[in-house]
Amino acid sequence: MVLSASLHHPGSLNEHPAPQFDPDLVRRYAGAGPRYTSYPTALQFTKAFDAGQLKTFAQSSNEELLPRDLSLYVHIPFCATLCFYCACNKIVTRNARTAADYLERLHREVALYGGLFDDDRELTQLHLGGGTPTFLETAQIRDLLDCIGEHFPVTDDVSRDYSIEIDPRTVSEETLDRLREIGFNRVSMGVQDFDPVVQKAVHREQSCEKTLSLVRHARTQGFGSTNVDLIYGLPLQTASSFTATLDRLLEVSPDRLSIFHYAHLPHLFFPQRRILESQLPSSEEKLNILGAAIERLAEAGYIHIGMDHFARPDDPLVSAFHDGTLHRNFQGYSTHAECDLIGLGVSAISHIGDSYSQNTKLLSEYQDGIDAGEFPIDRGLALSRDDKIRQSVIERLMCAGEVDLDEVSAEHRPVPEDYFRDDLERLQTLLRDDLITFPSARIIRVTAKGRFLLRNICMIFDRYIEPTADIPRHSRVI
Numbered sequence: 001m002v003l004s005a006s007l008h009h010p011g012s013l014n015e016h017p018a019p020q021f022d023p024d025l026v027r028r029y030a031g032a033g034p035r036y037t038s039y040p041t042a043l044q045f046t047k048a049f050d051a052g053q054l055k056t057f058a059q060s061s062n063e064e065l066l067p068r069d070l071s072l073y074v075h076i077p078f079c080a081t082l083c084f085y086c087a088c089n090k091i092v093t094r095n096a097r098t099a100a101d102y103l104e105r106l107h108r109e110v111a112l113y114g115g116l117f118d119d120d121r122e123l124t125q126l127h128l129g130g131g132t133p134t135f136l137e138t139a140q141i142r143d144l145l146d147c148i149g150e151h152f153p154v155t156d157d158v159s160r161d162y163s164i165e166i167d168p169r170t171v172s173e174e175t176l177d178r179l180r181e182i183g184f185n186r187v188s189m190g191v192q193d194f195d196p197v198v199q200k201a202v203h204r205e206q207s208c209e210k211t212l213s214l215v216r217h218a219r220t221q222g223f224g225s226t227n228v229d230l231i232y233g234l235p236l237q238t239a240s241s242f243t244a245t246l247d248r249l250l251e252v253s254p255d256r257l258s259i260f261h262y263a264h265l266p267h268l269f270f271p272q273r274r275i276l277e278s279q280l281p282s283s284e285e286k287l288n289i290l291g292a293a294i295e296r297l298a299e300a301g302y303i304h305i306g307m308d309h310f311a312r313p314d315d316p317l318v319s320a321f322h323d324g325t326l327h328r329n330f331q332g333y334s335t336h337a338e339c340d341l342i343g344l345g346v347s348a349i350s351h352i353g354d355s356y357s358q359n360t361k362l363l364s365e366y367q368d369g370i371d372a373g374e375f376p377i378d379r380g381l382a383l384s385r386d387d388k389i390r391q392s393v394i395e396r397l398m399c400a401g402e403v404d405l406d407e408v409s410a411e412h413r414p415v416p417e418d419y420f421r422d423d424l425e426r427l428q429t430l431l432r433d434d435l436i437t438f439p440s441a442r443i444i445r446v447t448a449k450g451r452f453l454l455r456n457i458c459m460i461f462d463r464y465i466e467p468t469a470d471i472p473r474h475s476r477v478i
C-alpha cells in the first residue's frame, strides 16, 4: 500500500519527457501542498484509531494470499546540536543516558511488533532516520540491528535496502566501515549548503572536504548508493552560492540528490525563530536558485525522478522510474515492491494494510506506553473506500507521471463511470496551463512542465483539500 506505480508500466525512457522548469508556472502554482508520501496525509489521522485496530490490520495482512514483505523505519530523535531550520521531531541533548533509556524501549517495541507478523514476511527494507541515528554509538546500532534480526526475518538478498542517515560532521570513515559491516548498504547525508556564511546563519557548520571524502569512502566500501540532502531557501543563499555548493558535490557524483524547499514556519517550528527573516532569499531569488540547480543537475546528467528527487542514470531508482516499478513511501521514492511499513520510535508512522498509525511524538508518553506493554500509538486512520481509490490515483501520478482511470476503476470495482467527474472538471485549468495532457479521455499524463508541479496535480484528487475553482491564485508563491 505504499505509493507506487506497480499496476501501470509506462514503458520506455522516451515516454518520460525531460522535465521543463517554467518559472512563471512555478511562481503561480508552487506553494503549500502535501508531498504525498502518503494519502491521506498525516493531517487526517485521528485519535479514534487504536492498538486493537492495528492488530486487526496486521492479522489481515498476514492472511492475504501473497503477504507483503516488510519495511521497518526506526526513528532516533537525538541530536547533539540544533540546526535552526529544523522541522523534524528531535531532542537536542548530549546526555548519552537519555539515548540508552530510549534504546531499551525501542528493543521492546521491536519485540511487540515482531509478534504481530508471520515469520515468512521478509524484511526487505530498513531505514534508521532522525534526528541523528549516528548520535548512537556504533555498538548500540549493532545491538539494535541484532534485536531486529531476532524478531524479523532479515534478508541477505543483494536487493535489500538497509539505509541509515549519517551526520557528516561527526561520523568518521571508520564509523562508516563499521556501519557497512553491521549490514547497511545505503547511506544518506544531510548537507543543506556548503557556503560557510549560510552554514553560520543556520547553525550547522560542516566541512565540505570531509563530506566529499565520506561520499567517496562510502562508494569504495560498497555502499550501493549515497543520497545527499540539500535545502534551498535558507538565509543568505543566492543562485550562485547554491550552484557553487552543487558544483562541489558534483565532484563526487552522489548517486541520489534531494533538493528540499525550506518552509519558514516559525510559529510551528520553534528553532526557526532564530533565523533572521531579513536574510531569507526573496521568492524570486528562490526561483532563480531552483532553476539554476535544475539546470546544473541536468547538465551533469542527473535524472529528475519526481518531486525533489534526482538520481544518476545508473542508479536503480532511475531504472524503476523508467520501467514503471517506482514506489513511494514515507522516506520518499523506493525501488521496493509494496511493503507493509512498520514505524518504531517517537512520532514514527506505520502503514499496515489499509491503515496508518502514528506513535506519540512525546518521549515521556512513548516510554510510559512501552513500559505498560502497549503499542505507543497516538493516532491513525483506517482508510475508507474513497481513500483507497484516490490513493491509487495519486500514487500513479507521483511515481509514473500518468494514471489510467479505467485501470483504477478495475482495481477497485465497481467504481461508477462518473466517479471522477468533478476532478476531471477541475483538471481543465491544469490542462490549459500545459501541466497535463489527456492521451485518451481516461488517461491523465503529466507533461514536461508538470513534472515540477506534481503535488498540484495530485491535490486535485485529494478530497481533504477544499476544491477551489482557481488553485493557482490561491496557492502560495514559493
Ligand code: SF4
Pocket (backbone or CB within 6 Å): 078, 079, 081, 082, 083, 086, 087, 088, 090, 130, 131, 132, 167, 190
Ligand atoms: S536538521 Fe537534522 S541534525 Fe539538525 S537538528 Fe534537525 S534533526 Fe537534528
